[in-house]
Amino acid sequence: MVRHFLPDNSLGQFLDGLSLFGALHGPVRTTEGVEVFGPVRTESDLLLNYRRTLIPPKKYLLPPRQTILNYTVAAGYTLPDEPEPHIILFGVHPCDLQGIAYLDRVFLGDRPDRLYRRRREAITLVGLSCEPDEFCFCTSDENIPRNADLFLQHVEHGFLVSAVTSKGEEMLDGLGKLLASSRITPQTSAEHRMMTRIREVARSGKTFPDSPLWERFAARCLSCGACSVCCPTCYCFDVLENGALDGTTADRFREWDNCLFRAHGEVAGGTNFRPDRRERFHYRYLHKYLGFGTLAGVPACVGCGRCRVVCPVDIDLTELFTEDGDACS
Ligand code: SF4
Ligand code: SF4
Structure with a gap:
């Protein structure tokens, strides 16, 4: 080049x-x-x-709130x-x-x-x-x-x-x-040692369900969601719709959601799959470091350090890779 x-x-x-x-x-x-x-x-x-x-810069590609469909009686749902x-x-x-x-x-x-x-x-x-x-x-x-x-x-x-x-x-x-x-x-x-460990753990698929870190993190976390908002690869969104009272028009939009929020795991009928912080942390680990579906084994963390900078109570998920014996081996 x-x-x-x-x-x-x-x-x-x-x-x-x-x-x-x-x-x-x-x-x-x-x-x-x-x-x-x-x-x-x-x-x-x-x-x-x-x-x-x-x-x-994810905000340029996935704005915090974005209209994804418009509805009119004549045209039905159409893309903006x-x-x-x-x-x-x-x-x-x-x-x-x-x-x-x-x-x-x-x-x-x-x-x-x-x-x-x-x-x-x-x-x-x-x-x-x-x-x-x-x-x-x-x-x-x-x-x-x-x-x-x-x-x-x-x-x-x-x-x-x-x-x-x-x-x-x-x-x-x-x-x-x-x-x-x-x-x-x-x-x-040379590659940074931390990222090498993260990639090894992602490939291994280890879920560390019993790590004592989940309890320690959960005891301090304020569920403010800052770590997810500032992360360049967090993309979870909610889908909502505003309709006119007469039913003739509507806008459907998506807006950033946050896996550290209690409501993230709520579904119809009031069930919540992740009602407490410990489960939400573990879920964040699974998604951020192990990946889901076709991206299983591909860590989403790019090492930008934003979540470490913004957390008001100094929680650092990468402690898992330095304190857990399996992760560090
Ligand atoms: S260090 Fe990793 S998890 Fe934290 S904000 Fe950056 S990419 Fe996201
Ligand atoms: S930034 Fe810190 S306190 Fe806020 S949700 Fe994330 S881990 Fe919890």
Whole structure:
């Protein structure tokens, strides 16, 4: 893969060029001081050295609330048909690119979700390398993720730019005058031990039903759901419908749900499959680390560290892999 050198002082022009392909979004700071993905007006808006945004880029693909069907008496149920605006999502770290790759497997698998696909096709991903902190345990910090269209790696005085997809190559064609060929050899790093363990455990399918950690976590957890909201691969949603009182129109929508909430396991008739926190933690472990159905054995955790950062009572599910003898072996 050819890498080009983009000097720091050409980044503004590079961003201007990217914005010809769609609305430029990237890591920015809100007026309240929160780091989020949002619209980028000028180069100075961008947080080039951010660690992680509060909410991952999944919000572009699965909005917190999204209309999935409209109903009228004449037409019945129909998919919303508004076109999705084209977005250039700049500065996506490798862990979040992995998170999007996981969501793609869920929503573009055997039976693609048409609304997800529409949004996914309207997004161009421009990845950016990062420096891990004490909360991260992702393994992709030095490898170029295959689902980025373009990928930028920080180097001294600039960035190494790679086109990963044909869409990325087309974009670089128009921006070539800003770039120079590079002879810099990319570094490679060893896989992080934590992620290696997680993958081993996922492959083994161990469920650890009797681990004492479930009780300890349950005793502290506030069921606030922050760990799930901020996770780049949590995608559980609820489906609700608002109908007009006269029955002539309705909107059906899906909105983010949360497996740490008591109501998540409730079904018609009042039965709840996971009424207490211990069961909800165990369920989260099963889904996050062991996977379900066609994704059984594929861990959904990409090591971004968000859940460790946001938990108000310092719960860290990865303790399971360091305290449980079986998991650590
Ligand atoms: S489980 Fe935690 S560390 Fe893993 S991907 Fe989700 S938020 Fe990131
Ligand atoms: S963030 Fe912490 S307290 Fe909140 S639901 Fe998750 S584990 Fe429980």
